[in-house]
Amino acid sequence: MKTQLTLTQRQSFKALSFVLFMMLTSLNFSSVYGQTTNEVASSERTIKGVVTDGKTPLESVNVIQKGTRNGTVTNKAGEFTFPKKLKTGDVLIFSYLGYVDQEIEIKEDTTFITLELSEDLIEMIGALDTGKPYKSKRKN
Amino acid sequence: MFLLKRSLFLLLLCFTYQSYAQISDFAHKDFKKADSIAQAYKDEGLQNLTELSRKLTSNLDTDVERFRAIYKWVCNNISNDYNLYLRNKHKRDRFKNDSLKLKNWNDEFRKKLFKKLLKQQKTICTGYAYLVSELSRLADIKCDIVQGYGRVSTTDIEKLTLPNHSWNAVWLNSKWYLCDPTWASGIPDPETNRFTFYYNDGFFLAKPELFAVNHFPLENKYWLIDESKIPTFKNFKASPIIYGNAYKNLELHIAPNQMHKDIRKFENITFEYKLKDNIKTENVRFLIDNGSSQLKVKPNSISIKDKLLKIEFQFKYSGFYDVHLYIADELISTYTFDVKG
Numbered sequence: 001m002k003t004q005l006t007l008t009q010r011q012s013f014k015a016l017s018f019v020l021f022m023m024l025t026s027l028n029f030s031s032v033y034g035q036t037t038n039e040v041a042s043s044e045r046t047i048k049g050v051v052t053d054g055k056t057p058l059e060s061v062n063v064i065q066k067g068t069r070n071g072t073v074t075n076k077a078g079e080f081t082f083p084k085k086l087k088t089g090d091v092l093i094f095s096y097l098g099y100v101d102q103e104i105e106i107k108e109d110t111t112f113i114t115l116e117l118s119e120d121l122i123e124m125i126g127a128l129d130t131g132k133p134y135k136s137k138r139k140n
Numbered sequence: 141m142f143l144l145k146r147s148l149f150l151l152l153l154c155f156t157y158q159s160y161a162q163i164s165d166f167a168h169k170d171f172k173k174a175d176s177i178a179q180a181y182k183d184e185g186l187q188n189l190t191e192l193s194r195k196l197t198s199n200l201d202t203d204v205e206r207f208r209a210i211y212k213w214v215c216n217n218i219s220n221d222y223n224l225y226l227r228n229k230h231k232r233d234r235f236k237n238d239s240l241k242l243k244n245w246n247d248e249f250r251k252k253l254f255k256k257l258l259k260q261q262k263t264i265c266t267g268y269a270y271l272v273s274e275l276s277r278l279a280d281i282k283c284d285i286v287q288g289y290g291r292v293s294t295t296d297i298e299k300l301t302l303p304n305h306s307w308n309a310v311w312l313n314s315k316w317y318l319c320d321p322t323w324a325s326g327i328p329d330p331e332t333n334r335f336t337f338y339y340n341d342g343f344f345l346a347k348p349e350l351f352a353v354n355h356f357p358l359e360n361k362y363w364l365i366d367e368s369k370i371p372t373f374k375n376f377k378a379s380p381i382i383y384g385n386a387y388k389n390l391e392l393h394i395a396p397n398q399m400h401k402d403i404r405k406f407e408n409i410t411f412e413y414k415l416k417d418n419i420k421t422e423n424v425r426f427l428i429d430n431g432s433s434q435l436k437v438k439p440n441s442i443s444i445k446d447k448l449l450k451i452e453f454q455f456k457y458s459g460f461y462d463v464h465l466y467i468a469d470e471l472i473s474t475y476t477f478d479v480k481g
Binding site: 060062064069071073093095097098119120121122123124125126127128129130131132133134135136138 | 186187188189190191194220222224225228232246247249250251253254257258263264265266267270274285287290291292293294295302303304305306322323327328330381383384385427429431460462464471474476
């Protein structure tokens with residue numbers, strides 16, 4: 001009985017160490033990746049920009065740093081100053097109701113973003129369910 | 141060690157559970173938490189969709205619950221603008237043979253609609269479907285807008301040529317599901333025509349076979365029913381009228397499969413439905429309208445067995461009749477019969 005127990009224990013220990021090994025490996029990967037981007041990245045800087053629909057500035061466009069909760073919205077003139085300093089390789093997501101989202105990657109020479117959002121070309125339709133009982137049209 | 145073993149077992153169990161997920165899994169799901177989160181963010185506007193989506197979903201564990209919170213929020217916070225709907229319908233009908241004018245109208249109307257949605261939280265079908273899809277996407281849930289034809293009691297079936305309705309298909313646990321946030325959110329007050337929130341849970345992950353009775357998608361992939369069962373547009377237009385309450389009470393609408401039938405006096409008509417829950421036979425009744433008066437009628441025979449509701453009925457007199465089926469006091473469906481002597 002005792003030997004049996006040790007055997008299962010050993011087996012599960014093996015399985016567990018394998019899972020742990022896999023976890024550590026994946027952790028390793030991301031940290032390596034993080035390092036390389038850091039090396040490439042130049043100094044952190046403030047990013048500004050302006051968003052339009054091609055003709056007029058767009059107010060209240062959401063500007064969010066991908067993968068984070070850092071963000072801001074554009075003012076009446078469609079302008080924004082991102083509240084957090086960004087580095088090369090960071091990505092900003094621009095979204096606005098009724099327009100197609102756009103992702104912009106911060107390049108080495110990016111300090112100002114001029115962006116034109118395009119409309120989501122969806123046809124607006126709508127049938128209303130009134131719940132009213134149907135009534136046949138009758139010729140009397 | 142025992143604990144470790146148990147956690148490994150649980151880990152394995154999780155994987156098995158995921159790969160065999162089916163619609164019945166959701167039947168046991170309790171959406172109380174998702175619903176209360178949707179309720180808690182009631183006053184949240186649409187100014188920041190990313191943040192709204194995060195607030196609605198970040199404390200929930202499964203995609204179906206996350207989707208539920210989004211869907212419920214949209215249904216309970218966005219109202220249907222009846223005037224907007226009428227104006228759009230009027231213009232679309234007017235320009236239906238002039239594609240350039242129709243496109244210009246659509247472009248102009250879309251801008252107006254999104255502004256109204258953002259500022260006043262009012263919209264029409266596509267606005268609902270758009271918002272559900274957008275908020276889902278932000279929560280990493282795949283959710284499409286489905287465009288097509290919706291049929292309700294007031295639809296003029298002869299004039300139904302342009303698509304008039306939008307709904308959603310959502311990808312959960314490797315399967316598509318259907319829902320209709322517009323029709324789930326409420327109905328206009330019969331007296332004042334003002335939109336009133338009245339959530340109908342029947343449109344959430346609805347059964348595709350029932351959905352197909354009054355939703356005709358433009359793309360075949362959104363039927364989610366056996367290909368052999370997909371109706372032609374002509375057959376779809378000939379389907380019985382089912383109401384929002386049908387989605388609350390029925391699992392399936394089986395017979396009759398047509399809105400209208402020419403019959404003879406004393407000819408037997410069979411009505412058949414699969415119910416969601418068992419009901420009492422005395423709660424089933426017809427309201428029959430012969431054009432000049434309405435009569436509440438107890439059908440000749442009603443049977444309920446294993447949630448299968450079967451009704452038999454015969455007309456004694458010739459005439460043209462609208463037959464409305466009621467369960468308790470809820471209007472379920474309508475049929476017409478031309479009874480000849």
